[in-house]
Amino acid sequence: MNDLMEKFKNSKKVTLWLIIMLFFTVNWLSYSLYIRFDLSASGRFKLTSASKKILRNLPEKATIEAYFSNDISEAYMQPVKQLRDFLEEYSSSSRGRVKLVYLNPDDDEKIQQKARSLGIQPMPLGSVDRKKREVSKVFLSLVIYYEDKTQVIPDILRQSQALEYFLTANIYKMAHPGEHTVGLLETDSEFSKDSRDNPFHSLEILDRSLSSFYGNMMPVKADVDEIPSNISVLFVSDPKKLTEIEKFNLDQYIMRGGKLILAMNGLDINFNNLIATAKTPDTLAFFKNYGIDIKPDLVFDAKNYIPFRQPVNVIQTIELPYPVWLAASEEFLSQDSLMTQNFQFIVFPWASSVSIESARIKDSQITPLASSSPVSWTKSDGLYISPEILKDSLDNVPDKSTMAKQSLAFHIKGKFNSFYSGKPLPQGKKNYISESINPAEIVVVSSPFTFTNNIQPIHIGQNLNINFFLSILDIMNGLDELVKSRNRSQMVSPAIGPIDLWMKNIIVFLNFLLPLVFIVGYAILRIIGRKKVSALTYTSQKNESISTGESHV
Amino acid sequence: MNISWQNVKSIYTREINNYFNTAIGYVFLLIFSLFINFLFLYLPNFWDVNSISMENFFSWMRIVYLFLIPAITMRLWSEEKKTGTIEVLLTLPYQTLETILGKYLSALSFLGFALGSTIFIPIFLGTIGSPDWMLIAGGYIGLILLGASYIALGLLISWYTQDQIIALLITIAVCFLFFIMGYPPFLQFMGFLSPIISFISVSWHFDSLARGMLDTRDIIFFISFILLFLYLNYHSIENKK
The missing domain is CATH 3.40.30.10 (Glutaredoxin)
Structure with a gap:
């Protein structure tokens, strides 16, 4: 029996099979206990x-x-x-x-x-x-x-x-139900989450995107009752005309320290005759009370825009310059605010210029979020927005001295005065808060089309735009950390910056040349080294043979 | 079993000189360098892709390895057998393991030199943008482990043949087999065995590293794979002795 065991122990075949089994066992065990290190800088x-x-x-x-x-x-x-x-x-x-x-x-x-x-x-x-x-x-x-x-x-x-983000958002929503409810102000506006006629007016995708974390947007009617207190953020999308009661309820919501996202431009875009016309000044004036001055114009950008794809036939399309679909790139997005940090670009279709009058806000904190490029200008009322007409606008750009960056979005925190200070209250209203009790927070985006279902080709920015909205919501709800989790999914490999053709050629040439220099250089060094060694060997052998009396031929 | 590293070094020096003392080694490196740069820059066009990343390079290296590594390992044993120096080598007062390690490390060094000639690619990426250096480092770690595994495999195959060309062709075939084991067209025919087959595929484990994920499971796989094939080589030589 002992001999058999000894033979078994010394058997090379047994060892071989044990080693093979060990290979599989070790790997199998490695699956039950393992560590992973993420080497990427973004920690993706x-x-x-x-x-x-x-x-x-x-x-x-x-x-x-x-x-x-x-x-x-x-x-x-x-x-x-x-x-x-x-x-x-x-x-x-x-x-x-x-x-x-x-x-x-x-x-x-x-x-x-x-x-x-x-x-x-x-x-x-x-x-x-x-x-x-x-x-x-x-x-x-x-x-x-x-x-x-x-x-x-x-x-x-x-x-x-x-x-x-998807899992965390779902778990968070289950653990904290109804904690953060987003309201959508239902007023006289073409924009709604049910709009079917024009994708540019539909907030359906935005509403669906919100549902995983915040739940669907809650419709809020401000024409009768005040805005419910369980609304953590109210979204107001391009109100055409606000009734006096709506204005009052909105005003008092802000006075109570409410949080508001206002997406609105200064001109109405008419898709039937493709003309942008002035909005009712009444609504613009209402928001001006809170320091938000949305100008009745459209911003043109000669550098950062998304071209319009015009179908030529069933298969082909041509790209027409369309400088009113602004694409604010990273350098024109605030890197100090988590709302816009890490975004490659955000699309602002048919945006107006906006400015903030800080004098109207107490204890104000005003953060510019986005702007157009320095080669931008504005045009006012009665504009044709047809791509056929606007395609030539880049050939007739205004004088450089009149061009400048145009602000497109702001984040404002502070205390405001009521719109009704010194004004008669709407019928049936007796009391009102004349000055903010708590600091209110308003994010103003100067294009209501920023968060709607978009069509080709600006749909490429849709996910980014919706993430922009979600980031605004997260921060307004005090969930700053969550922004990082979501923004990471939109990170891609960094792009190559603008490089001249001659530089590209040099890089390609050197990329081929330098490895050759490296290899040939090593070869030469080795040859020189070997020659030195053989010369030394030859000399020592010669010296040895002289000393022993042998002759070399 | 005590290994004398001095003996390993002697074998290593002899083998590395075999690579670098003839023009063939340099020509081989030059062709490799030109070829991999061409693949990286033009398939697809680097400027059109517009991304400061070496993903494309690592993808191509997987394919290039299928030819590069067999070419490095083909002569390690087969030439000794053909020229008859194997008898001398095995009768020298070196242990089998020392001889194997010397040969293995020399092939690994040659591979390291070949990879070293590609270091200009990340350097250029650094000059035109900000690549993710740790991802690049992860990719190179993956390439070294993948190459080291193929070398262990190629060394074993070289032992079984006397002809370098046969060793080259068989190593290409076997490396290719281990490579495609992780890919759908192959697994399709494997039925219920496909999970095990994909697990022993080197490409399956390389993918994580190339993506920048350093996983102990992949590291353990590669190390155990190398040790297994070096042992198989040892076992084959000891059987022959």
Whole structure:
């Protein structure tokens, strides 16, 4: 028996198989205990401190059930692996506040039944190769449980780009229900979340984007009752005309220290005859009382604009310069405010210039958020906005001395005087607050189209614009940390700055040349080194042979 | 088993001289350098992509490695066998492991030199913008680990052949196999084995590193992969002795 054991121990084949088994075992074990380091400067693979803070401070524990099929189409294996890694990191970063449970419904009837009862269905996941198109149905859904609340995320792959924010937002909303309600002032305005006629007037995408965290915007009618106190931020989108009662209720909301987002320009854009005409001065004058001076003009920018794509035929389009679709790039967005920090650009279609009269605001804190480039100018009332007409405007730009940056958005904090100070109150109103009790906060954006459903080609900025709105909301609600979590999903590799052609050619040339110099240089150094060594060897051998009396031929 | 690093160094010096004492080594490096720069700058056009990132470079290196590493490792054992120096080498008072390590480290150094010639790419990226240096460092760590794994594999294959060209072709084929194991067209045919197959694919583990995620699972995989193939090489030589 001992001999047998000895033979077994010394057997090379046994050792070989043990080593192979060890390879698999070590790797298998490495999956149960591992550490990951995010090397990227932006920390794009790690959880933001904002998410960690929210998760670690959850009043109750949350559970995430991941309904993941094992039999995933090969094309999706890598993204699903990344998802699993992310979820594990998400759970472990919460320090036990978020429990993660994986459920594989593939062959388990009970789990399938549970999934169905939650409204989870296997979703088709397609992959195409050269020979065939394969579509399989798999489970890739999450269910979040918090106390007695349940939130189902049926298609997790769709959210994978901004999953961290999406999960954190959902968990936060479940843990703090109704804490932050966004109201949308329903007044005489073309802009609404149900608008179907013109995408430029529809706030439907914005409302949908808000729902994951803040819930849908709550319609607020200010023509009868005062603005409800549970509204944490009120969004006012381009009111054409405010009734006296609406003005009064809005004024008193500000006096009570309310928070307001005002998206409004100084001209009405008529899409039927493509003319921009002056707005009722009455509404503009109302906001002027709070120091917000929206001018009745449109800003033209010769540098930062999005061109208009004019269809030539079914396939082709041509780009026409359209200097009234302003794209305020990073350098013209405030980097001091989290509202606009880290944005590549924000689109302001048909924006007006705006200025703030600080004298009208007590204890004011005024932060300019965005502006056009220095090669901008304004044009007033009665403007044709047809791309066909405006395409030539860049050929006839005004004199440089008349061009300047035009402010497009501000963040204002401070105390205001009531619009009704020294004025008769609306009928039926007897008392009013004449001066702000608490500091109010207003963000003014000089284009109501900034947050609407946009059409090609300015839809490219839509996500950024909606994130701009969400950032404003986060900060107004005191959730500054959350902004960082969301903004990270919009970070991309930095772009190359403007480089002249000759510089590009030099860079390419040197990129080819320098490695050659490096290799050839090393070769020459080595040859010289070897020659020195062989010369030394030859000399020492010669000296040796002379001393021993041998002759060299 | 006590390893004499002096012996390892002797073998290492001999092997590294074999790479650099002939013009072939330099020509090989020049071609590699021109080729990888061309791929990085023109496929797709670097200026059109408009991104200060080396993602494209790391993607191409995965493919280039399939030919670069076999070319580095093909002669390590097969030439010794063909010229008959293997008998002398194995009878020298060196342990098998010392010989393997000497050869392995020399091939790794040659690869390091080849990678060193690409260092001008990140330098130029730095002159025209602000690349994410840590992502670049992560990519290079991934390339070194991937290369080190392929070298261990190539060294073993070189042992089994007497002809360099055969060693080259087999190593290309096997490296390619380990490479595509992680990709859908291959996994499609593997059925229920696909999770295990994808796990032992080197590309599967390289992807995380190239994205800038340093994961202990990937590091452990690469190190264990290298050790396994070096051991297989050791086992093969000891069996032959």
